[in-house]
Amino acid sequence: MQNTINNMARYIKNIIPPNIPETYTIKAMFEHISGEENIRNGILAFRDLLYLVCDRLIDNGCLYDKPVKNSVNNVSHPSLPVSYPFLNNVKSILFNIGYHGELIENGGAILLDDLLLITSVIGVDGSQMKEKISAPKLLEALKFLTGCGIYFDGISLDVRTLDLSKAASLKISYPDNPIMLTGLKVMAIAQKDLYTKGNHDIFLRCDYRVVKEEETEVISNLNDFVAPLPAEIQDFALKLHKRYLEAGLTCKLDVFYLGIRFIYSHKNKEIWTFSAAHESGYRILIKAQNTHIYTDVIEMFPLYLKEKISRGYGCNKKLFGEPCQKGCHGFSFPLDDSIIDISQNIEVWLDSEVSCLQRKKHTSN
Structure with a gap:
């Protein structure tokens, strides 16, 4: 298979669970986030957002297929940060919003007070890597997410250079289906706090099973x-x-x-x-x-x-x-x-x- 962002997006879409049940018990650690029904619906909505991200990259991947310069791109074992940095940036931004942001307005929005947190590059286990997302790449990824229906109130994306120091906070909303923000937060916490060896990229795969109280066969x-x-x-x-x-x-x-x-x-x-x-x-x-x-x-x-x-x-x-x-x-x-x-x-x-x-x-x- 060719190492293009289109094909990687198609592969990721295939490994996201297509059949998430409507009823299952949520681990008690998430009870402070929202009620179980909201969490289940939020995870379904987050899954659908990931599908939308993948579909847009499948259709227009050539606009974002930019491997890291001066890096060895291992065609036998490609990685997101090296081979598909744009996709990894989108994943990292969504994770940072979910993990560090606070649900406000009854779950209708997320507030992020420290905008620098959004620039952290996230690894397969939810850890912060040494690299940071540069201002031009951050602007590119935020514009892409705006095209997916996510709104960012507090910064202007209609600029040539993004300066986060001029913004005190960032309010994120998803008018098409606000409950998605609850799923985003739950899956980001699951990635960071429930990661185990042999279960990488919980967040990007929307592996809802880790938030279930019951063990999955x-x-x-x-x-x-x-x-x-x-x-x-x-x-x-x-x-x-x-x-x-x-x-x-x-x-x-x-x-x-x-x-x-x-x-x-x-x-x-x-x-x-x-x-x-x-x-x-x-x-x-x-x-x-x-x-x-x-x-x-x-x-x-x-x-x-x-x-x-x-x-x-x-x-x-x-x-x-x-x-x-x-x-x-x-x-x-x-x-x-x-x-x-x-x-x-x-x-x-x-x-x-x-x-x-x-x-x-x-x-x-």
Whole structure:
């Protein structure tokens, strides 16, 4: 996939939960913000704002596709601050408004007293980075957000140079759906105060699950994960999930930056993974290490699959200085129409691998 802001926005839109429930219990830590119904409606409205931001970037991304100059842009592992600084600035400004601002007028507006707080660049865990958003970039991002329906009262954006020192405070409103500001604040607090390793960018993904009192079953996340995929591929993924949880494997969700993985393991050993990343798309990664034991099974597979398995996987040490080939991820297959052609082979293959591991366990006992 090309590393353009249009495609990154399209990817982010896909990983924002499409099916947020209307009823769930909110953690007690948010009760000072508003009532539960307001918070739930606010999160839905914030989700819709993120969709709008993504849609505008999908349609007009060429206006904002400006990677950081004099920086190494890693095409294998692109990051928002380096590859998509405009998008990262928009995210940071929204987060700063939500986290540092005060809801006023019965939740109809947010007041920010210290305007310098809006210039902080925010990391995947809600922490402030050393960099600050420059005045020209801040002006550009605020104008973009105004185009999304957010109003900034206290500063003039009809200027060539933005001078925050001339403003005492900033009042932010969203007339199209004021309850969005409540969702903005709750999700910013969730990003900062409920961040855990393996759950990056809670705010940008509108991961409402972290504000729920009830624990979320992984199948809920997986249903959202496969939602952008064709129905036949969704069925394939959900069938594998059910089959191997019943076979005793565990499934762990891991979000690293904006990459999402559902890792299926036997004991602590990763067997296979559903993966989504902007640079590589939706894939299934198989880390089978016992293929030499069931060569008779592999011999029945289609030729190209047998050849792929025969080559093995792992990092090629001769690729020094070249883009990462991600060989360490395992045997990699895109989750597109091509996977349906070999879906039965994949199932037989995984059955054989899991069976080997289970036999080894019994033998060692």
